[in-house]
Amino acid sequence: MSEGHHHDGSIAQQVREVEAELEASGIVSAAELEAILDAMRTPADGARVVAHAWVDAAFRERLLGDATAAIEELGYSMHGGVRPQMLVALENTEAVHNVVVCTLCSCYPIALLGPSPPWYKSEAYRSRVVREPRAVLSEFGLELAETVEVRVWDASAETRYLVLPLRPRGTDELAEEHLAALITRNGMIGTASL
Amino acid sequence: MDDRFRTGERVLVSLPDSPGHHRAPRYVRGHVGTVLAVHGRHVLPDDVVARMAEPHVEPVYAVAFAAGALWGAGDHTVTVNLWESYLEPAEEGR
Amino acid sequence: MRVNDVGGMEGFGALSVSESDPPFHADWEAHVHALVSALVRRGVFALDEFRDTIERMPPTDYLETSYYERWFRATTTLLRERGLLSADAPADG
Numbered sequence: 016m017s018e019g020h021h022h023d024g025s026i027a028q029q030v031r032e033v034e035a036e037l038e039a040s041g042i043v044s045a046a047e048l049e050a051i052l053d054a055m056r057t058p059a060d061g062a063r064v065v066a067h068a069w070v071d072a073a074f075r076e077r078l079l080g081d082a083t084a085a086i087e088e089l090g091y092s093m094h095g096g097v098r099p100q101m102l103v104a105l106e107n108t109e110a111v112h113n114v115v116v117c118t119l120c121s122c123y124p125i126a127l128l129g130p131s132p133p134w135y136k137s138e139a140y141r142s143r144v145v146r147e148p149r150a151v152l153s154e155f156g157l158e159l160a161e162t163v164e165v166r167v168w169d170a171s172a173e174t175r176y177l178v179l180p181l182r183p184r185g186t187d188e189l190a191e192e193h194l195a196a197l198i199t200r201n202g203m204i205g206t207a208s209l
Numbered sequence: 210m211d212d213r214f215r216t217g218e219r220v221l222v223s224l225p226d227s228p229g230h231h232r233a234p235r236y237v238r239g240h241v242g243t244v245l246a247v248h249g250r251h252v253l254p255d256d257v258v259a260r261m262a263e264p265h266v267e268p269v270y271a272v273a274f275a276a277g278a279l280w281g282a283g284d285h286t287v288t289v290n291l292w293e294s295y296l297e298p299a300e301e302g303r
Numbered sequence: 304m305r306v307n308d309v310g311g312m313e314g315f316g317a318l319s320v321s322e323s324d325p326p327f328h329a330d331w332e333a334h335v336h337a338l339v340s341a342l343v344r345r346g347v348f349a350l351d352e353f354r355d356t357i358e359r360m361p362p363t364d365y366l367e368t369s370y371y372e373r374w375f376r377a378t379t380t381l382l383r384e385r386g387l388l389s390a391d392a393p394a395d396g
Contacts, residue, residue: 030375055333118311171291174290
């Protein structure tokens with residue numbers, strides 16, 4: 016029942032009550048919570064990182080060598096959370112497909128992709144993708160050739176992963192900002208191709 | 210302190226199934242994998258939850274496991290990030 | 304061995320993936336997420352302690368609650384354990 020919504024009404028009320036008590040006692044402030052909510056509602060645009068890597072070979076090399084440092088060139092940081100994290104970029108090729116999961120909880124590159132989608136947090140995804148990734152990917156509509164090597168990455172510690180998808184064919188003429196519009200969240204988790 | 214394991218080395222996930230908070234998924238416990246890289250040094254979560262005054266800070270390794278060894282089937286790899294104290298050198302022949 | 308440790312476990316069925324998949328089903332879920340971020344940043348509890356509290360939910364409760372319900376229950380549990388909350392909200396134990 017992890018997708019259940021059966022207690023929504025009463026839970027919404029309980030959350031408001033807990034917030035009010037914590038604000039009254041000064042443990043958190045309303046302004047602080049609103050600022051965090053605003054940041055979460057701002058669409059994350061990690062696609063810019065991928066688009067830049069597609070058009071700038073030197074940046075791509077830096078991203079694959081040390082993604083934590085490379086994304087700072089574009090104004091992103093892995094140090095904005097409660098403790099510093101490391102970012103690793105995983106390069107999809109014609110021969111290798113990468114896909115990311117967190118089996119123990121829901122670790123995810125929020126700094127680049129925003130809060131994760133519900134399926135990423137589901138027991139179905141977390142339990143199955145490490146055992147049968149090809150079957151899981153086919154449920155996303157992604158059918159990989161048998162010759163493609165599949166690498167699953169379980170984000171069980173302080174490392175966060177960003178999949179660098181294959182650039183679609185026929186996009187050589189597109190400018191960087193138009194390329195970014197082609198790049199989907201699922202493409203950067205590894206559950207879609209572009 | 211130097212990292213105990215090197216890239217390419219075979220390691221055994223040796224963490225027992227003791228109570229408490231540990232970040233080694235059970236599906237790799239008792240299995241042998243290959244160190245792909247060191248992913249920095251990080252505070253051991255087990256110590257934080259145990260409220261130790263000075264929690265250990267250890268190297269964390271990206272360790273790749275063959276699906277066939279984990280599940281008896283599959284041609285993919287699964288890479289897990291594991292703190293140093295979860296690991297032992299793999300014995301020859303494993 | 305804890306209930307959250309589901310890698311490789313069988314029986315959870317097919318994936319439920321929709322076209323849009325917004326991160327939150329309801330506004331209260333975003334509020335819970337923000338509250339946990341604020342409490343961890345302020346050092347009221349550590350992220351590891353928060354994860355531990357979700358993991359030590361009774362397995363039957365864990366499997367019957369939604370993702371952000373677990374977050375909310377763990378938050379109120381930790382706040383009560385630290386004497387920082389009196390409001391009557393669900394908690395474990």
